[in-house]
Each structure stands twice: as C-alpha cells, then as structure tokens.
Amino acid sequence: MSEVRVRIAPSPSGNLHVGTARTALFNYLFAKKNNGKFVLRIEDTDAERTSQEYVDNIFDSLKALGLNWDEGPDVGGNYGPYTQSERFDIYPKYIQELLDKGFAYECFCTPEELEAEKEEATRNKKPYVYTRKCENLTEEEKAKLRAEGRKPAIRFNIAKAQKAFHESSILEFDDLVKGKLHMDTDLIGDFVIMKSNGAPTYNYAVVIDDALMHITHVIRGEDHISNTYKQILIFEALGFEVPRFGHLGMILAPDRSKLSKRHGATAVSDFVEQGYLTDALLNFVALLGWAPSDGEEIKTVDEIAADFRIGEISSSNSIFEYDKLKWMNSQYIKKIPTEELKEMLKKYLTKYDLTELTDAQYTRMIEITREPLTLLSDITDAVPYFFGGKNVEIDPEVQTNTIETELSQDVLKTFVEQAETWEWTEENLHEKLEAFRGYFKEQKGYKPKFTMWAIRAAVTGRTCGADMVATLVILGKENSLARAKKALK
RNA sequence: GGUGCGUUGGAGGAACUGGCUAACUCGUUGCCCUUUCAAGGCAAAGAUUACGGGUUCAAACCCCGUACGCACUACCA
Numbered sequence: 001m002s003e004v005r006v007r008i009a010p011s012p013s014g015n016l017h018v019g020t021a022r023t024a025l026f027n028y029l030f031a032k033k034n035n036g037k038f039v040l041r042i043e044d045t046d047a048e049r050t051s052q053e054y055v056d057n058i059f060d061s062l063k064a065l066g067l068n069w070d071e072g073p074d075v076g077g078n079y080g081p082y083t084q085s086e087r088f089d090i091y092p093k094y095i096q097e098l099l100d101k102g103f104a105y106e107c108f109c110t111p112e113e114l115e116a117e118k119e120e121a122t123r124n125k126k127p128y129v130y131t132r133k134c135e136n137l138t139e140e141e142k143a144k145l146r147a148e149g150r151k152p153a154i155r156f157n158i159a160k161a162q163k164a165f166h167e168s169s170i171l172e173f174d175d176l177v178k179g180k181l182h183m184d185t186d187l188i189g190d191f192v193i194m195k196s197n198g199a200p201t202y203n204y205a206v207v208i209d210d211a212l213m214h215i216t217h218v219i220r221g222e223d224h225i226s227n228t229y230k231q232i233l234i235f236e237a238l239g240f241e242v243p244r245f246g247h248l249g250m251i252l253a254p255d256r257s258k259l260s261k262r263h264g265a266t267a268v269s270d271f272v273e274q275g276y277l278t279d280a281l282l283n284f285v286a287l288l289g290w291a292p293s294d295g296e297e298i299k300t301v302d303e304i305a306a307d308f309r310i311g312e313i314s315s316s317n318s319i320f321e322y323d324k325l326k327w328m329n330s331q332y333i334k335k336i337p338t339e340e341l342k343e344m345l346k347k348y349l350t351k352y353d354l355t356e357l358t359d360a361q362y363t364r365m366i367e368i369t370r371e372p373l374t375l376l377s378d379i380t381d382a383v384p385y386f387f388g389g390k391n392v393e394i395d396p397e398v399q400t401n402t403i404e405t406e407l408s409q410d411v412l413k414t415f416v417e418q419a420e421t422w423e424w425t426e427e428n429l430h431e432k433l434e435a436f437r438g439y440f441k442e443q444k445g446y447k448p449k450f451t452m453w454a455i456r457a458a459v460t461g462r463t464c465g466a467d468m469v470a471t472l473v474i475l476g477k478e479n480s481l482a483r484a485k486k487a488l489k
Numbered sequence: 490g491g492u493g494c495g496u497u498g499g500a501g502g503a504a505c506u507g508g509c510u511a512a513c514u515c516g517u518u519g520c521c522c523u524u525u526c527a528a529g530g531c532a533a534a535g536a537u538u539a540c541g542g543g544u545u546c547a548a549a550c551c552c553c554g555u556a557c558g559c560a561c562u563a564c565c566a
Contacts, residue, residue: 011566046565111564118563127491128562153564178494187492187562195564202566225493226561249495249559256558284501287514291502295513314502317559321500324515330528372527437524452524464526 004036005216008062008069009206011043012054015267016061018320019221019251019259022285025301026248026313027219028067029286032305039213040072042083045205050085061268064278066301071213079213084205091200094208094238095154095193103161103237104193106152107134108145130155130189154194156204158185161233171229176217176246178315183229191230203230211240219310222247246310249289249317259320275348275377276325280332284325288318298331330374342366345379352387361474368466385460386474390482394461402463403487407446408454414440415455416484424477429469458487 008024010016031038040062044050059074071077081087098104114130121128135157137145142152162169162185172182193204200208206227210218225247235242253263265271271281279300286304287297290313299307336344342363346354354362369382385392394403402408415436422432433452440446453463459480460471472480 009566013566043566049565107564109564114564122490125490155564181493183493189562192564197564199564201564206566221560222494223560227566247494252559254500258559287501289501291513293503295503297501297514316495318502319500321515324501327515334528371529374527433524448524450524456525462525466526468524 004034006031007039009041009043013049015057024067029305029308037070040069044085065282107155108150108152151196153192153196155190156193161237165236176310177313207231207234217244219246252319275375277332280329284328289314326374333373348377348380368470392461398457402457411454426473458484
C-alpha cells in the first residue's frame with residue numbers, strides 16, 4: 001500500500017477555528033498512526049474574503065498546537081505550491097481535459113437567469129437543480145453569446161460522469177467514520193467548476209489539489225458530505241485515484257447552534273489570549289468524538305496517536321462544553337513547573353509593577369497563588385494586593401462587613417502591637433499566628449477563621465486569597481503592619 | 490421544500506460481531522480537610538439508551554415508522 005497522505009486545507013477567511021483545529025488534529029493523528037505525511041494547504045481562491053493576517057494566524061495557531069505539517073506553503077514539499085492562489089496556472093489544463101472528454105461544458109447563463117430559475121423552483125416547491133440549458137449549445141450559439149460579450153463559466157456534467165462510471169444514478173462510498181453513504185446524483189445540479197472570471201471553484205480545485213498532492217485520505221467535517229459526491233465524480237472523470245473519505249461530526253455550542261463568537265472564544269488564538277493552554281485545548285478537542293480505550297482522558301498527543309483509530313470516532317455532533325475545557329486547563333496548569341509558569345504568567349501581570357518584588361518574592365507569590373488557577377489569566381485578579389507597598393485597595397464590602405466589626409478591630413489592635421516584635425519569617429509567623437488564633441479562641445471565643453479574616457481583610461483588602469503567612473512575608477513586616485494600622489479606626 | 494447525516498443521565502462519551510445491576514470523565518449535591526476562597530480527598534444523586542412498533546429465549550445494539558437536531562441545497566470555501 002502506498003504512503004498515507006492526509007491534509008488540512010483551511011480557508012484564510014478568519015482565524016483558525018477550534019473546529020478546524022480538531023479536524024487538523026484528527027488528520028495529524030491519522031498520519032502519525034499510519035506513518036504518513038500531514039500536508040497543509042491554504043485555500044485562498046476567494047480573494048475577497050482572504051487575508052494574509054488570517055494566513056499568519058492559521059500558521060501560528062497550528063504551530064502553537066504542535067500540529068506540525070510535513071509539507072506546506074512555508075516548508076515546501078514535492079507537490080507544491082501549497083497555496084491555491086499560486087496554483088492558478090495548473091487548473092485550466094484539467095478543465096480542458098474535462099471539456100474534451102465531454103464531462104464539462106460552457107454555461108452562458110447570467111446570475112439573473114439563474115436566480116429566476118431558482119425562484120421559480122422554490123415557488124413551485126420543487127427542489128432546484130440546474131436546468132442544463134447550456135449543455136447542448138451549438139458552436140454558432142456559443143459564438144453568438146460570446147459576441148454579445150458574455151463570458152462562460154464551466155459546468156461539470158454530473159449525469160455523464162455518473163453514467164460513465166456507475167450502473168445507476170446512485171453514487172455510494174464507504175466513509176471512514178460513518179460507513180456506507182450514498183446519494184442520488186440526479187439530485188445534484190451540474191455545478192460550476194470554473195467561474196466566468198477564470199477562477200476555479202472550491203469543489204474543483206480541491207480535487208485537482210488532492211489528486212496532484214497524492215492525498216490518500218480526506219478527513220474533514222460532515223458539512224462536506226454532499227460535496228464528496230461531486231468530488232468523487234471529478235476524480236473519476238479525470239482518471240485520478242479516488243481517495244478514502246472520512247467525515248467528522250460538527251462541534252456545536254451548548255445551545256446546539258453553531259459555535260460562534262457570542263458563545264465565547266472560537267478561534268484557537270482567542271483561547272490562548274484568554275489564558276487557555278494549547279495542550280489542554282488540543283486534549284479537550286480530541287475528546288470530542290473520540291474516547292481513549294483506557295478511560296484516562298488526560299493524554300499527550302503521542303499517547304492519543306498510539307490509541308487512535310479512525311473508525312472509532314463518533315459520527316454524531318458534539319457540544320463544546322467550556323466547563324470541561326476549564327477543568328482540563330486547570331489540570332494542565334497544575335503540571336507546569338513553577339519556574340516555567342512564572343514566566344508564562346508575566347503576560348497576564350502587565351498591569352502590575354513587577355519590580356516591586358524580588359525574584360524570590362515573585363516566585364513565592366506564584367507558588368501560593370497558582371493552585372486555584374483555571375485559566376492563566378486568572379492570575380491577574382488573584383494578586384493585586386501583593387503590590388502597592390503600604391497601600392492596598394479595600395473592597396467596600398469588606399471594609400464595612402469585616403474590617404469595621406468590633407471583633408476585627410479588637411484582633412487588629414492586638415496584632416499591630418504584638419507583631420511589631422515578631423521575626424518576619426514564614427516559619428516564625430506560622431507559629432506566632434497559630435498562638436495568636438489560639439489566644440483569641442480561648443479568651444474571647446473568636447473562631448480562628450474570623451481572627452484570620454481580620455488580618456487578611458486589613459492586609460489584602462479581601463476575605464479570600466492566598467496563604468496568609470506567605471503573603472505577609474512577601475509583603476514584608478513594614479508594609480503589612482502599615483496596612484494593618486490603617487485599618488484601625 | 491428537497492437530500493443527507495445524527496439521537497446513550499445536564500455535557501463528553503464506553504459497552505468488541507445482540508447476552509449480567511448501561512463504564513469512565515466534566516458538571517451538580519453532600520461530607521471531610523482547613524487561616525479564607527479555591528484546590529484536594531470521600532460519597533451521593535442523576536438514564537425505563539428520543540418516541541412507537543417489530544424480529545429474537547434475549548436489543549442501546551438488527552428492521553420499519555414518527556419526532557427532534559445538524560448539515561448541504563452558490564460563478565463561498
């Protein structure tokens with residue numbers, strides 16, 4: 001059997017979508033599993049919707065995900081170029097072949113005429129299929145239309161191709177994930193393969209590219225199922241070997257509609273910006289439609305590749321559950337060594353003056369605040385009180401409900417007096433505060449929790465946060481006590 | 490409207506070619522731990538496998554119908 005070659009062919013009309021990322025992943029896994037090649041092709045035939053910015057985003061996102069391609073626009077390969085707009089000169093040749101073989105014909109219909117036909121059909125509640133009125137135009141008729149200045153589009157002759165290679169009008173293929181799929185080709189209109197401006201259309205260009213790039217397996221979203229029949233026929237008409245196809249279910253938003261911006265992040269770069277780890281995103285997306293055989297969900301791409309079988313992919317749509325992604329992200333964050341994490345988090349701490357802290361203090365701060373992080377960006381709101389020296393912003397509610405209570409004032413007064421003499425190390429403070437809590441509990445019946453709350457509220461302006469002892473040490477005795485004093489009435 | 494694909498607890502999903510009380514993970518709830526919030530540990534609740542028929546000793550798995558969802562139905566990709 002020849003080498004397995006798969007491809008991902010995004011259209012640069014937007015940033016790389018998670019759905020595309022998942023498709024890319026499954027292609028990548030399939031290639032890896034079968035020792036094949038993973039090809040990246042940019043489908044930018046529609047110049048109007050395409051932009052270089054998106055091309056860059058696609059490259060960057062795929063790279064960030066670790067989905068490295070063996071052949072592509074930047075790395076090259078034996079079957080380039082890998083950007084459709086650079087392949088425009090190779091498309092006409094096969095159009096001519098199709099024309100010569102009688103599998104395609106020129107169509108002079110105007111958009112208005114087509115539109116009218118369509119309306120007519122919907123008015124009569126008939127399914128619309130192109131009428132093929134240009135199929136048998138004589139040379140004279142064509143010349144006349146050309147003389148009028150009309151430029152023809154080229155249409156593919158479905159019926160002819162179907163008849164040439166199949167016994168009935170039913171076209172069937174064996175899908176890698178969905179099994180046998182079929183369609184009555186009489187219901188497919190003769191579609192345009194080359195626009196009147198000379199540009200190839202999607203369904204035509206993919207076939208030429210896939211054939212010339214020797215793609216053996218086409219794994220893509222199920223929104224392409226209906227295109228598959230058209231494409232198979234072109235492959236056959238041109239005498240190309242037909243690749244195997246595999247169609248994945250779609251990814252839907254929690255409300256079962258298409259995943260769109262209003263649901264939150266949709267592009268890989270959006271997720272990254274929001275503080276998601278690409279490894280977590282990739283792992284999560286792999287679980288949409290696929291399940292590990294050992295039930296262990298947190299897995300590296302290599303582990304997934306080893307366990308991956310295309311036929312086991314679920315063929316139904318799946319819902320993108322942000323909650324589970326968040327959980328997975330938190331699991332991945334936990335695995336990152338602090339040394340690494342503290343660098344990664346700097347990106348989310350730009351609103352603070354990091355020079356206020358020594359490297360040791362900064363490291364300690366990350367150590368004590370990293371535990372509850374779900375998103376990297378959560379760090380931003382978790383650490384404001386480590387900055388600002390003697391001043392800290394107090395939450396108004398905390399001010400009235402916690403700091404100004406009699407209990408808190410009592411605790412703080414004693415704290416300020418006693419702490420003045422304490423040696424300001426974590427070890428020592430730990431002991432001292434334990435005794436401190438014990439004292440209030442025994443003498444006044446204050447719950448340890450409330451005693452600590454008083455101190456925490458005064459020093460951090462909040463009632464919840466990182467480990468209190470470590471926080472005090474990072475802030476230093478001077479700053480800590482200054483804040484505590486300020487809280488006294 | 491037509492065509493195609495799909496439907497297992499709130500979500501992801503397991504259950505090999507029909508055979509035990511329908512896994513596991515997220516979420517939810519409760520408990521524990523505790524200087525707070527989390528995290529972590531433990532436990533529980535939650536499914537007559539969309540619905541209705543049929544085949545069979547036996548069906549989530551096979552067949553038929555219904556409903557619902559999604560996709561496609563472009564000189565977009």
